[in-house]
Amino acid sequence: MTTGDGSARDLRLVDTTLRDGSHAMAHQFTxxxxxxxxxxxxTAGISLIEVTHGDGLGGSTFNYGFSLVDERVLIKAAAEEARNATIAVLLLPGLGTVTDLRAAADLGAGAVRIATHCTEADVSTQHFTEARKLGLETVGFLMLSHMSEPGALAKQARIMVDAGCQCVYVVDSAGALILEEAGDRIAALVAEVGDTAQVGYHGHQNLSFGVANSVLAYRAGARQIDGSLVALGAGAGNSPTEVLAATFDRLGIRTGVDADVLMDACENIVKPYITRLPVMDRSSIVQGYAGVYSSFLLHAERAAERYQVPAHEILYRVGANKYVGGQEDMIIDIALQLAAEREGSTSFR
Structure with a gap:
């Protein structure tokens, strides 16, 4: 494996600030x-930069939240600025379409990350086929990977790889995996796909294991790891790219990335525009504990404010009901149920 400048690297760091970070920014990137x-x-040497609405192509909707700026404008702008890096887009089958994918490629995107629930890889096959026809680098995201045991998850990875996926990810969308839980899933995927594809890991900080899990993922065979500057992302945020770069450098694992340049970017570029710093507060910790999709946090907080019920109680019930991405509207139902229960309890007293 080599970096953009031709030097060898052991691990590819991928940055998702401008996609997963969109959740924390309520999709208001300029x-x-x-x-x-x-x-x-x-400039720092990141070779793959993800840019779209937090929920991917076509995600700017009432259900998910509207973008401040049309994602096509942002994809084009990103492609114009990248000198060495490839611009990636996210696509959720059923939300983003093949037409959206073609448009993104025309605007300069060179890679697509196709995301499905961890048990539904089969819905991605046509999108991988089209992506390969377009000459795009292909990545598969098995979201909420904690909901599937290693062996079953590996079988889903095989479906994606057979469809044309070049790197398949264990995606800890809830920040729920703890140490070996992440490493064992990576090892299962590596054993399944062998040399036919790479394996990657995407972590969140809801239980504060994003960076530790990333190290264990590398040791289990992952060769692509996601991060976001200043941890900007859904829930308590993603594994911080700058911390990953410094950590892997300390471990002698070559990434081809300059951690000091990333830290400069955090302080001078990203922090000034962040409207909400990721934090491990009660609600985001509950997300990790209960296994709740990290992007549900803002939706739960809005419902909590509107119906005067605690956000963490909403999230506990979301976890108990095992809701997945695309079921954001169900959060309102839970909030209404909690409000009715509270009103009934008050009336009884």
Whole structure:
């Protein structure tokens, strides 16, 4: 494996600030935010930069939240700023379409990360086929990977790889995996796909294991690891790219990335535009504990404020009901149920 400048590397760090970070920003990135961040990441040596609405192509909707700026404008801007890095887009089958994918490729995207629930890889096959026809680098995301045991998850990975996926990810969307739980899933995928594809890991900080899990993922065979600057992402945020770069450097694992340049970007570019710093507060910790999709946090907080019920209680019930991405509207039902229960309890007293 080599970096963009031709030097060898052991691990590819991928940055998702401008996609997963969109959740924390309520999808309000400006074109200037994207241009400045891409330039900095590119300078630091990040070779794959993800840019879209938090829920991927076509995600700017009432259900998921509207973007401030059309994602096509942001993808084009990112592609114009990247000198060495490839711009990636996220696509959720059933939300983003093949037409959206073609448009993103025309705007300069060179990679697509196709995401499904961890048991539904079969819905991605046509999208991988089209992506390969377009000459795009292909990545598969098995979201909420904690909901599937290692062996079953590996079988889903095989479906994606057979469809044309070049790197398949264990995606800890809830930040629920703890140490060996992450490593064992990576090892199962590596054993299944062998040399036919790489394996990656995407972690969240809800239980504070994102970076530790990433190290164990590398040791189990993962060769692509996701992060976001200043941990900007859904829930308590993602594994911080700058911390990953420094950690792997300390471990003697070559990434081809300059951690000091990333830290400069955090302080001088990203922090000034962040409207909400990721934090391990009660609600985000509950997400990790209960296995709740990290992007549900803002939806739960809005419902909590509207119906005057605690956000963490909403999230506990979301976890108990095992809701998955795309069921954000069900959060309102839970909030209404909690409000009715509270009103009934008050009336009884």
């Amino acid at each position: 074109e200037a935010n994207v241009r400045d961040t891409v330039r900095a990441l590119d």
